[in-house]
Amino acid sequence: NAGVMQNPRHLVRRRGQEARLRCSPMKGHSHVYWYRQLPEEGLKFMVYLQKENIIDESGMPKERFSAEFPKEGPSILRIQQVVRGDSAAYFCASSPPNGGSTDTQYFGPGTRLTVL
Amino acid sequence: AQSVTQLDSQVPVFEEAPVELRCNYSSSVSVYLFWYVQYPNQGLQLLLKYLSGSTLVKSINGFEAEFNKSQTSFHLRKPSVHISDTAEYFCAVTSYNTDKLIFGTGTRLQVFP
Numbered sequence: 001n002a003g004v005m006q007n008p009r010h011l012v013r014r015r016g017q018e019a020r021l022r023c024s025p026m027k028g029h030s031h032v033y034w035y036r037q038l039p040e041e042g043l044k045f046m047v048y049l050q051k052e053n054i055i056d057e058s059g060m061p062k063e064r065f066s067a068e069f070p071k072e073g074p075s076i077l078r079i080q081q082v083v084r085g086d087s088a089a090y091f092c093a094s095s096p097p098n099g100g101s102t103d104t105q106y107f108g109p110g111t112r113l114t115v116l
Numbered sequence: 117a118q119s120v121t122q123l124d125s126q127v128p129v130f131e132e133a134p135v136e137l138r139c140n141y142s143s144s145v146s147v148y149l150f151w152y153v154q155y156p157n158q159g160l161q162l163l164l165k166y167l168s169g170s171t172l173v174k175s176i177n178g179f180e181a182e183f184n185k186s187q188t189s190f191h192l193r194k195p196s197v198h199i200s201d202t203a204e205y206f207c208a209v210t211s212y213n214t215d216k217l218i219f220g221t222g223t224r225l226q227v228f229p
């Protein structure tokens with residue numbers, strides 16, 4: 001039973017380019033969460049999605065960042081016109097349906113974004 | 117709003133010694149509490165969690181944590197650490213009215229031989 005998959009594991013972009021981070025949840029999971037980990041800091045919540053719906057995006061920066069979780073395929077976190085401050089590790093987590101806040105979130109290995 | 121404080125950014129300890137990693141939280145509602153472990157260049161793995169019931173929860177690899185409501189704490193302990201326990205440990209909180217986890221800044225446990 002494969003865990004949460006994220007790709008790419010490492011991504012290098014120049015300022016102004018776009019970054020696309022992909023996350024495939026565990027089999028049977030329909031809830032996806034994105035977190036960002038800045039150097040020497042803990043994880044910060046960004047967005048919570050279910051299939052085709054954004055449930056909570058209170059942690060997403062107002063500009064340049066967007067997320068989707070289509071009916072088919074992985075969840076995508078998209079960062080437009082990246083800046084150096086976007087350099088971080090981005091983690092995706094998934095949880096099963098109907099579990100709510102008591103359910104364990106299973107984390108992927110992360111994508112480490114470096115903006116030159 | 118909820119918050120988590122991990123006062124110790126680094127904890128050095130010798131192998132086979134006991135260790136305690138501290139976690140305090142703040143919340144206006146009842147909480148669920150988690151400890152996650154992150155090994156270098158890997159994602160987070162759940163170590164243990166408190167949802168309700170017995171305030172002492174244990175993991176399969178010898179860690180335990182006790183929920184103390186009066187002190188708003190959820191400290192992680194292990195009576196005898198191994199080299200392989202070297203990792204970053206994160207405490208996190210959530211509650212019934214939200215699905216997002218609020219994380220502390222992490223504690224780096226370094227076990228020396």
